[in-house]
Amino acid sequence: MGTALQVTTPYSRFRATIYRWLHRPYLAACAISYVVITLLVIAYLQKAPTYKSDFDIVLPGTGANSQVNIDEVGQVVSSTSAPFGKGYNPRVNYKEMIKSRNLLDNAAKTLNLTAHEFGSPKVRLTEQTSILNIETTGKSAMLAQNKAWAIYDALQAQLDHLRADEVKRRDESIKAVLDQYRERLNATRNNIIDFQQRSLIVSAEQLQRETATLSSIKEKMVMIQAEIGQGEDYVSQLSVDLGVSPAMAGQAFVLQSDSEFRGYLSELTSSASQLSEYRSRWGDGHPKVKAEFARFEHSKQSLRNRSQGLVGPNAAHIFTTLDLKNNPKRAQLFADLINAYAVKKGKEAKFVELDQAQTLLNEKIKIYAREAAELERLQREFDLAEAVFTSAAARLEASKADVFASYPIVQLMTPPSLAFKAVSPKKGLAVAAALFAMIFTSLAIFMVNKRREIVALVVDKPKAEG
Structure with missing residues (x-):
């Protein structure tokens, strides 16, 4: 059996390295995890910068009251209570309103953006306050700020629209009631007419x-x-003192003012004086006495005829001895008697006329009293209808000022901010997150690799103690 020599090349060494790693799967998994984490951090840091703008709005916590006095009608009280005591929190309503699709669409249109490009703001409620914090983001600081202003303006426009719609619907309802009050008012006015x-x-x-x-x-x-009683006493006493009645005194003035009567009276006086002188000389049978007597009778008859023509029969003999012309004081008393009598008669006539007027006026007042009672009843009905109509109309006008009852006023507490630096991506945060992920991954792979030893240690320890 021979021995062959093996020549190593870079490729063979690479293959050997891969083989060794594949035989150590936990190290391979750990390395792959590190690579993935690193790629994720790099991808995060390569994102476009994001800027933030936020602003705060506040809802006033107190209500408003107003009172208007209307002459001869009454009072109209308008009150806007605080929005935080009705069983709901209007801040939650406003939060949902700010995040509503309609408001965001209107805000996006003002910036020529789509709803997706505009995004949705973050709304935070500060506990135990009436403050809402709204936060928007954008690719630039100016865009983020413009989004914030657009949301604020859209919110105010939406509130104005809702308030106007509420007032309109309320007005239509109240005007329908006012029409009924107006019909009743016109009916009562027509009854009076x-x-x-x-x-x-x-x-x-x-x-x-x-x-x-x-x-x-x-x-x-x-x-x-x-005055009549006083004048009657005066006339009576003066008549007794003068011995003539007011009628006789008047007749005396009539006769004394007639020149023909005065001529006959002078002729009678002269004839009577001459007749007395002739009788004392010659007696009644003397011709001159008879002639003078005839003259006296003729004068007497002429005087009687003239007096009858002026003041009536049987009056001349009363005044034959009354020469008022030669007695001015007596003439003045006669004049006073006649004047007092005339005044008394005038007052008596006036008293009769007043008595007749009183009788007619009494009957007239009886009719007026019955009609006045009916007119007063009709007037009370009209006043009541007018007061109800005027009060309702005044409440309608006062309710127009109460536009913040359902939708409280919103005040800008802090204007939208302009960011000086981007809020994302954050390099420090990314590095810290990568380190934490690597450490956590390493610990997990280590525990998986050493699970047998850990399990044995946990299981054998109780046995050893036993």
Whole structure:
């Protein structure tokens, strides 16, 4: 048997190395794992850089109250309560709204990006606060910041749209109710107009004015009655003092103011004086006495005829001895008597007229009182309908200001940041992760390789102790 010499070549040495590794599978597995980890780290580090921008929004934690006073109607109170006491947390609603497809599509359109290119932001809720933190990423710092602004603007636009839609739907509902109130208000107003057209009274002030007029008439009647009594006493006493009645005093003025009567009266006085003188001289049978007597009777008859023509029969004999022209004071008293009597008669006539007016006004007020009660009832119905309508309209206007009840106001607490360096890839993190993976892989392969010794050690130790 001969011995052959074997010549080694690089290829043969490579084959021998592979053969030795294949006979050590655990080392091969470990080496392959290292290679895979290294390739993954290299691939991670070769990724395009990613920049981050974040901002914080806050929801106010207190409500708002407002109160409006409307003259002759009442009060309108508008209140917006705090959003954190209704059994739900509006921050969760806003978180889902920010991550909603509709909002992200609107935000992406503002940057001319697709929804896939825009991505989805990260939203974090800070416990025990009303703060939301929104984080966006981009291939550049400016793009990340623009995404953040786009999300914020889209959120505000979405909230404005929802608030406007809520107000619109609420207005439509309230306006439907207002139409019913308006119909009732118009019906009550028409009832008042119809009643005013067929009644004597058109307003409650009429009854008040008529009542005031009646009271004024009664007061005037009392005063005139007192004045009539006073004037009657004055006329009566003056008539007794002068010995003539007011009618006689008036007749005396009429006769004394007539020139023909005064002529006859002067002729009668002269004839009476002459007749007395002739009788004292010659007696009744003397011709001159008879002639003068005839003259006296003629004057007397003329005076009687004239007085009858002026003031009526049987009046001349009363005034034959009343020469008012020669007694001014007596004439003034006659004038006062006539004036007082005329004033008294005027007041009596006025009292009669006021009494008639009082009677008519009493009947009129009775009718007014019945109609005023009906008008007041209709007016109360109208006032109630008007108050309800005005209050509802005021609540409608006040509710328009309460736009943050369902969707609380959002305030930008921290504006979107502009990153100075990329957040990914991180070289240090990649190296640390690779080392950790290699160590973990090495430990795992070692434990698999030495599993027999480990199992024996674990099983034999209790036996030795036993």
